[in-house]
Amino acid sequence: MSNASQLSDAYLLREDAPLDDRNTFGIAARAPCLVEIADTAALPEVLALPQLQDAPVLILGAGSNLLFAGNPEGAVVSFDCRRVIVLHEHDDHAVVRADAGAQWHALVLWTLQQGLSGLENLALIPGTAGAAPIQNIGAYGCEVGEYVHAVEAFDRTSGELRRLDRAACAFAYRDSLFKREPDRYVVTALELSLPRVPALRLDYAGIREELSVMDVATPDARSVAQAVIRIRQRKLPDPAVVGNAGSFFKNPIVPTALAEDLLQQHAGLPMFRGDAVDNRKLSAAWMIEACGWKGFREGDAGVSAQHALVLVNHGSATGVQLLSLARRIAESVRARFGIAIEPEPKVIGARW
16 A cells, blocks of 8 residues: 655655556556645646655556556656646637646547537547547547647756747657656646637547438538447457457557658558658558557457557556567567657656
8 A cells, every 4th residue: 555645735655655546557566755736836846856856757647658667666647637628719710728637538528518529530539638649549541730839847957937839849659758758857737729610530440430421411510429439449459358458569650751662562451641741650550560560468468459559457467578579479560560669658667
């Protein structure tokens, strides 16, 4: 059991805190110190606590994008603040502000209820609003960076709370300034500029087909979100049932010439527009499945039978076992296709 100390109304400190229920893999891990923050204004005070001085601090959201291959060396900080408001109203759009601790899927549904669009393709992604810009989360042809108005973050270098606009966030595929400088910035809030008239994206991963099954002839943002939810529920295992962190590997982006050469050698290899005119994004799931890993299980560590990108914990797998499996999968893809694939989740306690 952990010892809890209410040092302030704004935060709660726990020593020797279990993290098993704070990561969606359900991996057993412990933090020497866990601080739960109810008011982001207390962050500078929290970061100055003696318990946070001797080792790197891990900022933990919903634990849906990390793998504990060991215990964190230092303190863990979690935001409990979840306020969501409309910050600015405009004729054609609105700016929404969400505290870092707000649950992402709940935020998506709330924006749709306000008559706003843009996030419908990102429905049912686990995690928090604070984590969304760090990873530049994306799904079904959309990335959150497209709708970011600004990110509020505490700069540990200067000791100041900063507000960075979209350009300053330096978004890229599953990447951002905050991911590249994790020891400097702590995201405290997210501002999103969301249109009132949707520009629906339907030509990705079966959305049109799902809408047809739903008998929706004229889709709107809400129906697209429902289609995405149905597809995700069908294709991806529920972390509440079997431990997982969603897609474990990023889709590799390669030069167009290399992508076309691979397609000549491996008919049917899916590829998509990359992040520039001269590259293409390849399907890591297709390559992993082609290597025979889909549905693989070794003890309690395995690969989902629903989706080859998803590593799963069937019960008591350790993070070390899952990391070892992930490395073997990546090596088999490299041996067969000559392509390096990298993990999406942050690995704690080991290097990739």
